[in-house]
Structures are given as structure tokens and as C-alpha cells.
Amino acid sequence: xxxxTQTPKHLITATGQRVTLRCSPxxxxxxxxxxxxxxxxxxxxxxxxxxxxxxxxxxxxxxxxAQQFPDLHSELNLSxxxxxxxxxxxxxxxxxxxxxxxxxxxxxxxxx
Amino acid sequence: xxxLEQSPQFLSIQEGENLTxxxxxxxxFSSLQWYRQEPGEGPVLxxxxxxxxxxxxxxxxxxxxxxxxxxxxxxITAAQPGDTGLYLCAGxxxxxxxxFYFGTGTSLTVIP
Numbered sequence: 001x002x003x004x005t006q007t008p009k010h011l012i013t014a015t016g017q018r019v020t021l022r023c024s025p026x027x028x029x030x031x032x033x034x035x036x037x038x039x040x041x042x043x044x045x046x047x048x049x050x051x052x053x054x055x056x057x058x059x060x061x062x063x064x065x066a067q068q069f070p071d072l073h074s075e076l077n078l079s080x081x082x083x084x085x086x087x088x089x090x091x092x093x094x095x096x097x098x099x100x101x102x103x104x105x106x107x108x109x110x111x112x
Numbered sequence: 113x114x115x116l117e118q119s120p121q122f123l124s125i126q127e128g129e130n131l132t133x134x135x136x137x138x139x140x141f142s143s144l145q146w147y148r149q150e151p152g153e154g155p156v157l158x159x160x161x162x163x164x165x166x167x168x169x170x171x172x173x174x175x176x177x178x179x180x181x182x183x184x185x186x187x188i189t190a191a192q193p194g195d196t197g198l199y200l201c202a203g204x205x206x207x208x209x210x211x212f213y214f215g216t217g218t219s220l221t222v223i224p
Contacts, residue, residue, distance in 0.1 A: 045213065
């Protein structure tokens with residue numbers, strides 16, 4: 001158990017819908033990262049937050065957005081969902097010093 | 113083009129054999145991490161290497177960071193079925209040091 005929690009574990013929805021994925025980092029970690037993993041794309045970095053502020057942005061679509069709240073939990077919002085958005089979405093957190101990331105169990109999103 | 117290239121991409125070996133997985137880049141990294149991921153689960157951190165030329169051992173796994181901090185290797189001695197999984201290297205390249213990159217991955221299958 002990494003100490004990072006993600007909810008829900010599974011999510012099934014339809015095209016055009018909007019969903020919110022939630023992540024709680026390990027105690028003491030200030031950074032939260034979001035990743036998308038699909039069979040043909042590998043693990044793709046989406047976005048990073050540090051203590052409530054956006055720090056780095058990767059291959060995140062405009063239909064996707066994220067935020068980190070004062071209690072350091074984070075949410076990833078996915079809108080106007082397409083079939084190709086079906087994937088595993090992982091959240092990771094890291095301590096204030098160092099690059100090491102600790103991953104949550106992931107949310108499996110299926111768009112029908 | 114991926115910043116971190118891993119080879120081989122797939123590896124299937126018999127129990128008891130030795131193997132080496134490589135992680136290469138043209139960029140310099142402050143540190144590199146190795147993760148193992150099992151299907152449907154999040155990556156789990158195995159080790160972090162920080163110093164050029166550093167060698168770390170974790171039971172039957174030996175990790176090495178290249179002298180120039182551009183590459184790393186993972187050697188497994190006497191592989192066991194429990195070693196089966198996706199092995200990923202990852203790190204933050206210098207000098208920008210903001211975005212975390214994962215390697216292309218090596219899928220290892222150890223046959224009993």
C-alpha cells in the first residue's frame with residue numbers, strides 16, 4: 001500500500017459525459033501527479049500540482065482539467081468524453097524533497 | 113520520440129535465467145527510478161539511483177546508474193515467476209527538472 005488513495009476504482013460512462021476522478025496523496029506529500037495509461041500509449045504524464053499550484057503540464061487535452069485543493073487532495077475532471085479516453089488513470093504523490101513518486105491503485109475509466 | 117528508451121520491449125525467459133533491462137537517454141537526469149507494475153495496478157517503486165556510477169542491490173535485482181547519468185540498467189539474477197511484470201524507468205531530466213518522464217517499459221514474463 002503506497003498511501004495514495006484514488007476513487008473510484010472503476011468508472012463506466014458514455015461518450016459526451018463528464019467525470020471526476022479523485023486522489024488523496026500520502027501524508028506529508030505536497031506534489032500530486034496525474035497520468036493516463038492506455039494499452040498503446042504507455043504511461044503518459046498529464047499534469048502536476050505542488051501545494052495547490054500547477055507546476056508542470058504534459059500531454060493533457062483541453063477537455064481535461066485538474067486542481068489541487070487546500071487539503072492537498074486533487075481532482076481530475078474529464079469532459080466531453082470520447083471512446084479513446086478509456087484508460088487507466090493514475091495519481092501519484094511525492095515528498096517535498098526528491099523526485100520519487102508513489103502511485104495510487106488507479107481508476108479504470110471505460111467510455112462506451 | 114521518447115526521452116527514455118527501454119530495451120528490450122518484451123522479454124520471455126525461463127525460471128532461473130538471468131536478464132538485463134536497459135534504460136537509455138540523451139539527456140542527463142538528476143536521478144532515475146525503477147518501478148514494477150502488475151496488470152491493472154499502479155507502478156511500485158523499486159529503487160532510486162542518484163549518483164553517477166552508483167550500484168544498488170535489492171535481493172536478486174541489481175541497479176546501476178551510468179557514469180554520465182544518462183542511462184541505467186536493471187539486472188535480475190535467477191529470475192522467478194514472481195518477477196513477471198512491466199518494468200519502468202523514470203526520472204526528471206536536467207536542467208529544467210519539472211516534468212517527470214517514464215520510459216517505454218519492458219514487459220517481462222518468467223515461465224515456471
